[in-house]
Amino acid sequence: xxxxxxxxxxxxxxxxxxxxxxxxxxxxxxxxxxxxxxxxxxxxxxxxxxxxxxxxxxxxxxxxxxxxxxxxxxxxxxxxxxxxxxxxxxxxxxxxxxxxxxxxxxxxxxxxxxxxxxxxxxxxxxxxxxxxxxxxxxxxxxxxxxxxxxxxxxxxxxxxxxxxxxxxxxxxxxxxxxxxxxxxxxxxxxxxxxxxxxxxxxxxxxxxxxxxxxxxxxxxxxxxxxxxxxxxxxxxxxxxxxxxxxxxxxxxxxxxxxxxxxxxxxxxxxxxxxxxxxxxxxxxxxxxxxxxxxxxxxxxxxxxxxxxxxxxxxxxxxxxxxxxxxxxxxxxxxxxxxxxxxxxxxxx
Amino acid sequence: xxxxxxxxxxxxxxxxxxxxxxxxxxxxxxxxxxxxxxxxxxxxxxxxxxxxxxxxxxxxxxxxxxxxxxxxxxxxxxxxxxxxxxxxxxxxxxxxxxxxxxxxxxxxxxxxxxxxxxxxxxxxxxxxxxxxxxxxxxxxxxxxxxxxxxxxxxxxxxxxxxxxxxxxxxxxxxxxxxxxxxxxxxxxxxxxxxxxxxxxxxxxxxxxxxxxxxxxxxxxxxxxxxxxxxxxxxxxxxxxxxxxxxxxxxxxxxxxxxxxxxxxxxxxxxxxxxxxxxxxxxxxxxxxxxxxxxxxxxxxxxxxxxxxxxxxxxxxxxxxxxxxxx
Numbered sequence: 098x099x100x101x102x103x104x105x106x107x108x109x110x111x112x113x114x115x116x117x118x119x120x121x122x123x124x125x126x127x128x129x130x131x132x133x134x135x136x137x138x139x140x141x142x143x144x145x146x147x148x149x150x151x152x153x154x155x156x157x158x159x160x161x162x163x164x165x166x167x168x169x170x171x172x173x174x175x176x177x178x179x180x181x182x183x184x185x186x187x188x189x190x191x192x193x194x195x196x197x198x199x200x201x202x203x204x205x206x207x208x209x210x211x212x213x214x215x216x217x218x219x220x221x222x223x224x225x226x227x228x229x230x231x232x233x234x235x236x237x238x239x240x241x242x243x244x245x246x247x248x249x250x251x252x253x254x255x256x257x258x259x260x261x262x263x264x265x266x267x268x269x270x271x272x273x274x275x276x277x278x279x280x281x282x283x284x285x286x287x288x289x290x291x292x293x294x295x296x297x298x299x300x301x302x303x304x305x306x307x308x309x310x311x312x313x314x315x316x317x318x319x320x321x322x323x324x325x326x327x328x329x330x331x332x333x334x335x336x337x338x339x340x341x342x343x344x345x346x347x348x349x350x351x352x353x354x355x356x357x358x359x360x361x362x363x364x365x366x367x368x369x370x371x372x373x374x375x376x377x378x379x380x381x382x383x384x385x386x387x388x389x390x391x392x393x394x395x396x397x398x399x400x401x402x403x404x405x406x407x408x409x410x411x412x413x414x415x416x417x418x419x420x421x422x423x424x425x426x427x428x429x430x431x432x433x434x435x436x437x438x439x440x441x442x443x444x445x
Numbered sequence: 446x447x448x449x450x451x452x453x454x455x456x457x458x459x460x461x462x463x464x465x466x467x468x469x470x471x472x473x474x475x476x477x478x479x480x481x482x483x484x485x486x487x488x489x490x491x492x493x494x495x496x497x498x499x500x501x502x503x504x505x506x507x508x509x510x511x512x513x514x515x516x517x518x519x520x521x522x523x524x525x526x527x528x529x530x531x532x533x534x535x536x537x538x539x540x541x542x543x544x545x546x547x548x549x550x551x552x553x554x555x556x557x558x559x560x561x562x563x564x565x566x567x568x569x570x571x572x573x574x575x576x577x578x579x580x581x582x583x584x585x586x587x588x589x590x591x592x593x594x595x596x597x598x599x600x601x602x603x604x605x606x607x608x609x610x611x612x613x614x615x616x617x618x619x620x621x622x623x624x625x626x627x628x629x630x631x632x633x634x635x636x637x638x639x640x641x642x643x644x645x646x647x648x649x650x651x652x653x654x655x656x657x658x659x660x661x662x663x664x665x666x667x668x669x670x671x672x673x674x675x676x677x678x679x680x681x682x683x684x685x686x687x688x689x690x691x692x693x694x695x696x697x698x699x700x701x702x703x704x705x706x707x708x709x710x711x712x713x714x715x716x717x718x719x720x721x722x723x724x725x726x727x728x729x730x731x732x733x734x735x736x737x738x739x740x741x742x743x744x745x746x747x748x749x750x751x752x753x754x755x756x757x758x759x760x761x762x763x764x765x766x767x768x769x770x771x
Binding site (some may be wrong): 137146147194280282283310311312313314315316318319337338340341342343344346363364367377378379380381382383384385387389390393395396398430 | 474494535542602603604627631632633634635636637638639640643644658660661662664666671686697699701702703704705706707708709710716717718721
């Protein structure tokens with residue numbers, strides 16, 4: 098308990114050589130094959146990569162939300178504020194998820210319960226985060242008990258305050274609405290309010306704006322940025338949109354087929370990308386400078402993780418592939434500067 | 446030069462029924478008085494947020510959904526008046542590529558059947574010739590001969606979209622309506638598909654109506670761009686004009702909100718408050734007025750028409766009067 102109050106030294110999250118398998122009927126799918134990732138305090142880290150590269154799985158393993166089975170963590174370690182997450186008991190994890198790690202998801206529609214009002218869902222979330230499970234009113238008639246009612250009223254005040262903070266207008270009129278009465282952008286704000294209610298240290302945002310229009314996306318990104326400054330929050334932002342990363346992140350980690358292939362500050366990644374995959378990804382985005390017909394895709398498509406290529410998993414699509422790229426073991430993390438690291442034989 | 450497609454005062458309303466007798470109580474004004482002309486060989490981009498009516502406009506132009514009123518001239522002939530049989534003839538010249546390559550291909554048909562279906566319906570080829578043509582098409586979109594006998598689930602998203610494109614170009618159409626053809630794809634694959642589309646346009650002399658919400662993609666593919674807001678086109682201009690000197694406040698806001706993959710790209714960001722209004726009860730005056738940072742009294746009273754402000758730049762805003770009026 099004390100460790101969470103004192104400013105502890107070291108990074109907020111440190112993932113070392115994390116390996117995750119999914120046991121499927123077709124065989125073992127090696128979803129994460131040695132992920133190394135560090136989130137420092139105050140970082141807004143963008144985790145980018147294409148569909149199926151393991152971004153979401155990496156993020157879900159921090160609060161240990163991977164369904165096991167079929168998932169199985171076969172190696173590596175995850176340290177959250179210096180504590181080993183993988184060694185914790187389920188009760189300790191519950192406490193950790195309630196207080197220090199919060200998460201928002203891609204689709205705000207499926208993450209709110211359609212049969213409860215925003216008010217009820219907000220209050221429950223806040224009570225959970227305050228560690229007041231007894232006040233949830235799960236036992237019959239307990240909602241009419243004085244102590245429970247008091248706590249719920251208190252939580253309601255907090256809910257109203259949080260909803261106001263995330264930019265929902267006329268909260269008192271709208272708090273009793275059901276999720277379907279809110280638009281996509283508003284629902285995402287509600288989820289952000291729920292996530293922020295416990296004053297978490299880490300916010301994991303899994304594609305928070307993918308389902309939204311650009312003008313709404315801009316509003317939500319601005320809100321996240323404000324919250325980062327206000328609550329000294331660290332954010333792990335998962336996205337496939339490099340534009341979003343350039344807008345609000347200060348660091349980037351690029352993933353490909355279950356590995357982090359390059360990490361660095363935003364400037365290092367966008368201005369001097371080193372890994373051929375990062376270069377390819379940046380060249381594939383139509384920008385102000387790209388001329389008609391000059392956009393380059395990356396040939397081929399992502400590998401099947403049931404039988405991934407040996408060595409560097411990118412080598413079959415890589416223009417600079419050398420013989421040693423196809424050979425095991427895979428290349429290790431090569432530090433280029435204090436912040437910039439790349440996983441590629443070109444920089445051995 | 447005459448336009449290939451000329452749309453005049455096109456409206457598409459979806460009725461809302463309610464009450465005891467399911468009476469017609471109101472309308473969803475999905476497309477509300479749109480004028481549009483597309484020249485042969487052009488790529489016309491249609492941009493807007495979800496709910497602005499882009500897809501409905503695309504479908505209505507092909508008469509996949511019947512227009513409520515208005516005229517659509519394809520090569521000078523009004524296709525709104527065409528009978529069902531006549532429409533069959535026009536459909537050869539206008540085809541569509543859909544957004545979701547996962548749901549737009551029949552999972553129980555092989556690739557060769559998907560691509561050849563339209564050839565057989567329109568009796569373009571017979572027997573052996575059909576397979577030959579399908580093979581040619583499949584190669585044209587960058588797939589292999591041995592892909593012909595596979596089912597859609599065996600392909601990745603990018604490959605499926607290529608199948609969808611092969612199907613659409615099978616009959617040598619003049620006009621292709623592309624409804625968000627790359628929004629379900631990853632960026633590296635998106636680039637491949639966009640390049641394929643540019644390539645095909647050159648080879649087959651196609652005209653595109655390219656619907657997208659991604660301004661970056663639009664800038665890369667299109668010559669001319671139209672911006673839609675709540676069923677109306679608010680600005681039409683050549684692509685450089687839209688990106689370099691946008692005039693309508695909505696265009697300005699949308700451009701500033703567009704995330705560029707460049708940390709040095711700093712713009713004065715105009716974050717629009719609120720959300721796109723309801724297409725059911727359209728407010729009086731300009732539809733954008735409630736969110737517009739530059740609105741003034743007149744905007745809430747009078748609906749601005751789409752007028753030419755010079756240099757083929759059409760804007761529907763009271764701040765930008767028609768050129769001859771000034």
